[in-house]
Amino acid sequence: MESKEIAQVIADQLSNKKARDVVMIDIAEKSSFADFFILATAGSERQMGALAEEVEDKFAEIGIEPKSKDGRPETGWILVDGGDVIVNLFTEETRDKYTLEKIWNDCEAIRID
Numbered sequence: 422m423e424s425k426e427i428a429q430v431i432a433d434q435l436s437n438k439k440a441r442d443v444v445m446i447d448i449a450e451k452s453s454f455a456d457f458f459i460l461a462t463a464g465s466e467r468q469m470g471a472l473a474e475e476v477e478d479k480f481a482e483i484g485i486e487p488k489s490k491d492g493r494p495e496t497g498w499i500l501v502d503g504g505d506v507i508v509n510l511f512t513e514e515t516r517d518k519y520t521l522e523k524i525w526n527d528c529e530a531i532r533i534d
Contacts, residue, residue: 466494
């Protein structure tokens with residue numbers, strides 16, 4: 422499975438689990454460390470923890486062992502590094518603070534409904 426397909430599967434899973442503002446950003450042309458960022462907002466710390474577990478489970482189902490998982494729900498940010506696909510889960514406040522969409526605004530962004 423190619424990285425775009427993996428990113429789509431993970432993004433769809435997040436959307437299905439009620440994450441808000443799910444966005445896939447194609448960073449392949451601008452980055453040497455990954456092909457896609459997935460950004461998603463959780464409605465609560467509890468939901469963020471559950472979404473991180475869903476991401477890890479979906480990676481495992483696909484056959485990917487995440488390189489790392491950093492952050493905790495109470496910090497407002499969890500990052501799950503699946504290699505070519507990196508998932509960033511935020512609270513709304515933390516996402517607004519770091520504005521990763523603006524940092525990568527010269528890359529293609531795909532919103533998931």
